[in-house]
Amino acid sequence: MxxxxxxxxAARPEGAPRMGDxxxxxxxxPAPQHGQVLLxxxxxSLDPYMRGRMSDAKSYAPPIPLGEVMVGGxxxxxAESAHPDFRPGDLVLANAGWQTYALSDGSDLTPLAGLPRPSLALSLLGMPGFTAWHGLLKIGDPQPGETVVVAAASGAVGSVVGQIAKIKGARAIGIAGGPEKCRYVVEELGFDACLDRHxxxxxxxxxxxxxxxxDVYFESVGGEVFDAVLPLLNDGARVPVCGSIAHYNESEGGQGKDRLPALLSALVFRRIRIQGxxxxDHYAEGFEPFRQDMSRWLREGKVTLREDVIEGLENAPxxxxxxxxxxxxxxxxxRxxxxAQLPKANNASAKKRKLRSPNDSLIN
Incomplete structure (x- = not known):
């Protein structure tokens, strides 16, 4: 190796990405120099935000330069270490991107220990789980007995949203693509119902x-799903928005149906709060409370998550x-x-340290 x-x-997509991109x-x-580790x-992790980073349109994060490695957690x-805080064999959460090896100075690494499986650091105990926790609890604020509707309910974020809603005493209604996914959402995740968007x-x-x-609609899809949800939103409903995957592959100018007039009227008349x-933006103050909650729910068997594992880096596109x-x-x-084997819990590199970056997530 x-x-x-x-x-x-290789190229910026026009519409949906293609293999040639x-x-x-x-x-x-590469070989690590003093103060570096070879990962x-x-x-x-594959996540919807990556489509936005492939475009050079203005966004919250800079685009990936052409010819540079695709980003990813x-x-x-x-593998090798010239850094005093890391030893060969340590497992870490990193931002190495779409490659087999990467160098790091250690500042963006989070030691991992004590997980049932390492990949949970990319799902339940990582960015998708944190997105679900923050969006639902800090923006959606579900109350016992309220109805929470979740788009993409079988996905990495939506599946966690519904389970947290149930923990908080709300009804959880999922929306997913196909009967098999809907059965999983109800029978495995414990939602009260799930509707096939097709x-x-x-x-x-x-x-x-x-x-x-x-009462709460957790939005990550947009399009015709939102069209069906909007008339059902109650007075004072809350709508956390973490994405709009139905529109990610639209080309410049391809805006489709004009939903703005109906949306603005509903926002005013029903005092609906929509917050993207x-x-x-929320790691510094929010990740540690999330980690404590999710770790406890995981130990208690209150949350679960299905992984769709793709074998081989060449199959990532x-x-x-x-x-x-x-x-x-x-x-x-x-994969x-x-x-690899997880490091032992008393490994010196697995000690807690203060949050310094979005990746410094204190998973242990």
């Missing part, structure tokens, strides 16, 4: 599932394309390397 394989952005390259494996990627193993009678069935209206959020088309079932992760 003297070579580093990496996938770079990515390029697989081979380089010599070997075990798991790579990883669970990595320290059903030709979807809007009517959603209304029947929400006879008292909708970027989870990167197809995995992302499929995710943006709704073909994934659960949290999409790429890049062989699973």
């Amino acid at each position: 003297d070579k580093n394989h990496r996938i770079v952005l 990515f390029r697989l390259e081979e380089q010599d494996k 070997r990627t075990l798991y790579l 990883t669970v990595s193993e320290v 059903d030709t009678d979807f809007a009517r069935k959603l209304a029947e599932a929400c006879p008292q209206g909708i 959020f970027i989870i990167l 197809a995995g992302l394309i499929g995710l943006l088309e709704g073909k994934n079932f659960g949290k999409a992760v790429v 890049v390397g062989e699973k």
Whole structure:
């Protein structure tokens, strides 16, 4: 393993990404200098935000330069170390991106220990879980007996939103793509009901599932799903918005249906609060309370999450394309390397340390 394989952005997508927008390259494996560690990627997270980073449109984060490695969170193993705080064999949460090896000075690494499986650092105990926790509890604020509707309910964020809603005593109604996903949402995740967004009678069935209206709608999809939700929102409803995946692949000027007039009227007449959020803004004050809650719920068996594991770095582009088309079932992760043994809990590198960056997530 003297070579580093990496996938770079070859072209900016026009509409939906295609395989030709990515390029697989081979380089010599880098060597760590003083104060650096060489990371070997075990798991790579695939997430919808990556589509935005492929574009050069103005956004909350800079675009990936053409020819540079695709960005992404990883669970990595320290392969070599010239850093006093890390030893070979340590597992860390990193931002190594779409490549088999990466160098780090350690400032963006979070030691991992005590997880049932390492990839949980990319899902329940990582960014997707934190997105669900913050958006629902800090913006949605569900009360016992209220109705919470969750878009993309079988996905990495939505599946966690509904489970937290149930923990807080609310009704959880999911929306997912297909009967199999809907069965999973109800039978495995414990939602009260789940509606297939592909059903030709979807809007009517959603209304029947929400006879008292909708108090909280967790939005990550947009499009026709939002069209069906909007008339059902109660006075004072709260709508946390973490994405709009139905629109990510729209080309410039392809805005489709004009939903603005109906939306503005509903916001005023029903005093609805819609709030978008970027989870990167909330790590400093919010991640530790989230970690404590989610770790406890995980130990108590109150939360679970299905992983959609893609084998091999070379299949990451197809995995992302499929995710943006709704073909994934659960949290999409790429298994890049062989699973390593977790470090022991008393490993010196696994000590807690103060939050210093969005990745410094204190998972233990």
